[in-house]
Each structure stands twice: as C-alpha cells, then as structure tokens.
Amino acid sequence: MSGFSQKCLILLLITPFSVMAEQADVRAAKDWVDSHAPDCTLTDGYVCGEFIEDDFVTRHDSRLSVPGNYLLAWETAWRDFRQLPDLDEKRKALKHYRIGFTENADEYIVLFDALLLPAIDDNGQPNGILTVTYGRSTKYWIDRKTLRINKRLYLK
Helix, strand or coil: HHHHHHHHHHHHHHHHHHHHHHHCCCCCCHHHHHHCCCCCCCCCCCEECCCCHHHHHHCCCCCCCCCCHHHHHHHHHHHHHHHHCCCCCCHHHHHEEEEEEEEECCEEEEEECCEEEEEEECCEEEEEEEEECCCEEEEEEEEEECCCCCEECCCC
C-alpha cells in the first residue's frame, strides 16, 4: 500500500471518532445550557456579560440604545424568526442571541447572532468556548418603506 493510501486509510478510521467526540462536547454544552438559567445578559460561552447601570448619559454608546426605527424592523424580523419551522422553541429563545441592528440606503438590517456554546470540562463546568451555537444566526433585510422582508440569510 502506498504512503498516500495509508494516510487516507488512517484519516478514514480517525474521522468518525473525532466527529463522535465533537458531538459529545456539543451535547454536554447543550445539556449544561439547558440546566442553567443565570439571571443575566449572556455572552459567548454563556458567561454573564458586564453592564454599566444608568449609562444612558453616554449618548453614543451603541450597546445601550438603538434608533426607534430599528424596532419597527425588529418586529417584522422577530415575527418571522418565531415562525421558522426548523428551529424548536428552545432554540428560538432570545437568551441564546445577541441582536444587531444596522441599515443601508433602502433597508434596515437585523441580525440574530447566536451565542457560542461553552466548552464543558470533565467536572461538568464551563471552561472555554466551542465554535458551535445553540441557536442559528439569522440576518434579515427589511424594506424601510413597507417593513417587509426583502431577504433572510442563515449564517453558520
């Protein structure tokens, strides 16, 4: 057997084990997320984010305020997102997302940015971040005048 053939055979034998290991990591992360309900704003790895109370005096702090028109687009995007048939209700919960807003000349753009799952160590505790999400990142382009969806894009 040639060296190339041996490498291919080894790769074929190892691949199912690494996929199974990754799936076990993802399952452990999802189980941990399902069993913990921290009362905070979550970030990637399902860690509580820091906040600054009463910082609305900083007018240009985009973390805390959005233009009111974006909320009109939000209503349209949220209504559609809740109706997606391939996501169960758990995966649609807003706690699994950061929501982003922007715009172009003709559209408001709303992003449901899914949080990355925590890596769970051998003691069952979060320790790092996986490159896998519980939900699914979804981006909407909403017409400014009609508030109808022009485009929906699923992101990985």
